Amino acid sequence: MDFKPFSPDEARRIVQSLQKPAVYLNMTKDWPSLNWTVKHLSSCLTDRIRFRIGKRTEDRAPLFETECSYIEATLKEFLHWTANDGESSAGPFSDCEFREFWAYADYKYIAQLFHDKPAMFQDVVWSDFGFPGRDGHDSTLWIGTQGANTPCHLDSYGCNLVFQIQGRKRWHLFPPDDTACLYPTRIPYEESSVFSRVSVVQPDLKKFPAFRRARAHTVILQPGQVLFVPRHWWHYVESLDPVTVSVNSWIEMDIDDEARVQEALTKTIVCALKSPPSSDNDDHWLNPTEERVSSHDENMQYLNLAAKACMDKTRDRTEDGTLLAGSGKRDSSGLLKTLASDFSFVIPFGPHLIPVNCEVHLAHKPRCTCPKDTSYSRGYKDPSLCQTLSAHIECKGEPGCDGELLESSRLRAHQEPGSSDRREAGVHISTNDMIECLAHPDVIALITRLLMHRQRELHQ
Structure with missing residues (x-):
């Protein structure tokens, strides 16, 4: 087994102590799921799955899931569409020009996708992060194209570990204390999710002036890296490459x-x-x-x-x-x-653990x-x-x-x-x-x- 910079106990202790997002490096080199490219997954999953469709336009309003179109397609049909790169194609995506639309198969429960292949659950080794018994069964799969995005939101409880497999994603994160600057809304309603009315990449500052004070923490997550998103941190995610794959595990820990x-x-x-x-x-x-x-x-x-x-x-x-x-x-x-009150513990930031820093900090206002x-x-x-x-x-x-x-x-x-x-x-x-x-x-x-x-x- 390859050398891991942190033991499972150390990795969990870090997760329980972190108060801001951070990226783990060199923790997944021996994970079989590192080979879960769309091409590989298309041979394992032949059933059709649901893709959310949106236009590749920068809008001053978020594109909520209730406003998107949806297409049922297999991963092979999805790959064929992305390979055409602008040329017309047959199949479910025939009405969507690849250069004009993005597609996102988001929040797909791996336990449901691969219910007939339970051995694949073990390819995701969250036990390396100090959560024994947690694997792909407790995770979700996200497959998208360039431009695919998740509207800015916070999760009411729990934290997240996100494993990037193929392609890159840019994460925009905002601390809980910036909630007033994100203009929260519960419409559309999703249990345990609070959405923002602001398009964080193209904000309408006349309509949402307080967003000027929001403290954006941004990071581009690379294949093999794992991002930790603390509880109540707002996040907007966008895919940067033609095809992206990631696995997310929501962890219920010390829930109020x-x-x-x-x-x-x-x-x-x-x-x-x-x-x-x-x-x-x-x-x-x-x-x-x-x-x-x-x-x-x-x-x-x-x-x-x-x-x-x-x-x-x-x-x-x-x-x-x-x-x-x-x-x-x-x-x-x-x-x-508790571990959180162990003030003697110093989070070991360095080459294997990178903090996600604030890109815009207007706290001086x-x-x-x-x-x-x-x-x-x-x-x-x-x-x-x-x-x-x-x-x-x-x-x-x-x-x-x-x-x-x-x-x-x-x-x-x-x-x-x-x-x-x-x-x-x-x-x-x-x-x-x-x-x-x-x-x-x-x-x-x-x-x-x-x-x-x-x-x-x-x-x-």
Whole structure:
């Protein structure tokens, strides 16, 4: 076996300690999946799979999955289309000029694709990163052409390890504290994903002025490299080469149960507002990754289960959130003993572990000083939740502060072309306007804290 710069225990310790994206090098040289080129996979997978289709144009608005076309094709048909390079071709892609369109078979579960070839699961060796038993069965496959992209979004919980196999991909990553600058939205709705309304590679700064302050961390991931994406980091991904292949493993690690309550609450609100038929509910609001619209009763059951799990996990904590005496080992400073609190551990950045650095850092610009906590997961700690929310809404700080985002509908009316006509015609609040406010991550965090506070009072 080839030399590995980090043992499995060291690699996992790094993952658990990293607070920013980083790239592992020289960890996959002996992985059989390094040979998973599209040509190789086309001989293993003969069934048709679904490709998402988009135009190779730079737009000032993100191309969400609900706005794309879709084609069912085999990998051999896909390869034939890419090999023509502009010439007309027969088959499923016959109406798509290769130079004008991109195709992406994204988020394909390897366990489903190769259910009849389980031996292939072992070709992806995530155990080298300290996750024993984790392999291709716990991973997804991504195959695309140049220009194929994933809309900018964050994952509500979990972190990601991404193994690049063929071609290169450029990753644009933004820290959780930049959520206010990314203009989050839950339409289209996908459970555990928050999308950005900004086209991060071609931003409309008149419509989204706060994006100027976003701190972009960019990296081009090369074949054989593994990218670590921490929890709640925003990311936009674009393929740079004619054909790209990568494998992604989402890892649920140290998940905050409160985040699950937030997701359940968001789902309940979005489905309640978008499910009933109405004149402005005819858009494609449900992402293709979601199988169906769950009923209100199902969503409330899910919310109650998440709340119960959160309550059960925090019963050994005092009211201010600190652990009760004796519940868990502590270090010399009194903190719960975890790898993350092991301050003696120095992350070994060097030739085998490269940090993804900030490309644009505008932190020197003044930020709004209104009372807030912009981290998606932390919510607000002020015991007077209603007063905190009220203060946020009243804030009139610089563009991009949370007070402004909570009035996003009002701002768009002033910023978008033709807004003067709309003001003269009177106020029009759509269902999506309501969702953007009610399901804003900061508002959901506040409501979650209020709900859990009331539940604790009832069960004291």
